Amino acid sequence: MWLTDRVPDAAIQLDGLTVFRANRNAALCVEFVTVRCRPFYLLREFTTIFIVGVYIPPSVNAKEALYELYGAISELQNAHPDGLFIIAGDFNHANLKSVLPKFHQHVDFATRGVNELDLDYTNIPSAYCAEPRPHLSYSDHISVMLIPAYRQLIRRSKLVLKLVKTWPEGAMSALQDCFECTDWDMFDLEEYTSSVTS
Template sequence: MVFTETWLNDNIPDNAIELEGRTVFRADRTAEDSGKTKGGGLCIYVNNTWCTDVVRIGSHCSADLEYLMIKCRPFYLPREFTSTVITAVYVPPDANARLAMEELQAAISKQLTAHPEGAFIVAGDFNHSNLKTVLPRFHQHVSCPTRGDNILDLVYTNITEAYKALPLPHLGQSDHLSLFLLPKYTPLIRRVKPTVRTVKVWPEGAVSGTGHSFSKQTGVCLSPRPPLTPKWTSTHTPWTMTPLPITRPPFLASSLTSSIPTPCPTKRPTSSFPSPARPLFTFSPKSTNPALPADPLSLRVRAPSN
């Protein structure tokens, strides 16, 4: 609930205006800032069943403008919004409307930068001023007269069709009607239609067939993996490391080669999966190209036969 022209001062404590189940935030008019000894003042009540995470983030009092700003993180908030910033505003009848709106625009723009995905609600008695002159992207939701035939109490938000304002009887000795804001906003998750997507999956046996096609085109022998079992077991690579016979390099001197013993191949552990019949690459100490000398180590590559 937002109240304007509360006429509160330092002589009235908070417990004198407390309402059960609600937290009160107030900004009283001061004679030093406004130049006036009475009148003015703002007050906001926050329902504790709606939100308890509330922070006062700003207030201002001058001869042209009074505002009180709080930031709320309600228990429920549409996911497209991160917070709700509520600003209570009072512009005196004799105020400079241009200066008042420039001051208010600077304060709101600062919070828009700090909370770009926040929901902003600006409500109060604007008298002869108009917030849309400085914030044209905000929307005004009050269309009924609030004092006589004039619409003086306005509600602005940065959300299209956020509320519908309904007039209620005035409170106490106030000459302004009260306004009840009925939510009209539809969350984004309800406005966006669900998207249907088709996902293609590989049929059974397609992986082994693809490997067979690659083996024909590239001449590389691919051994398909066995089908995986639905158990949490570790699997080994399907290739087997086959040791090749090791020969002494021919480019070493005979005096050195005599001192190097011929290593004996050791038996290495192999996996249980089938292995290629012959290695793809073998080393030969002799060259098959007559243009090259016979001593250098040459590499012969042999592709496995189908």
């Protein structure tokens, strides 16, 4: 959907969702909007979530567009190394993995006719399963729904057994007795202290 200043938010508002928009600018080689989220409940291994909406027009230089996108995402990753990144949009002829090879693409079905144009990348493997959804309004692209499939780090970690020694009953009083009957004068603490510090 091509958004301009003449399209009000109410025209694209979906019930129960918040609208974040960036109007089309044909002069740019890549258009993207980034939203930083910090939900009330967030898995411990993530500090924040970044959602990046992307449009790379079919007529632009894909290398140039990906380079610009790479710069913006890398800067965010450096500032937030424990963040979850979701990059979704219409990539047309561009492949984000060519500049960000550690990102994983989750869409494996056609999103416009027989073409896979609308893709969803994350920096976490197997984090989501993508499912097709109906077209919104007059769009010729179907919608894509990401279903969480991520298993928490704590649930993926193997159980570790640790042996912890505890003081047996009466050990504390036996140790105190030892301190009481020790001849502390036989230790010249001042001599040892000066030897160590010098």
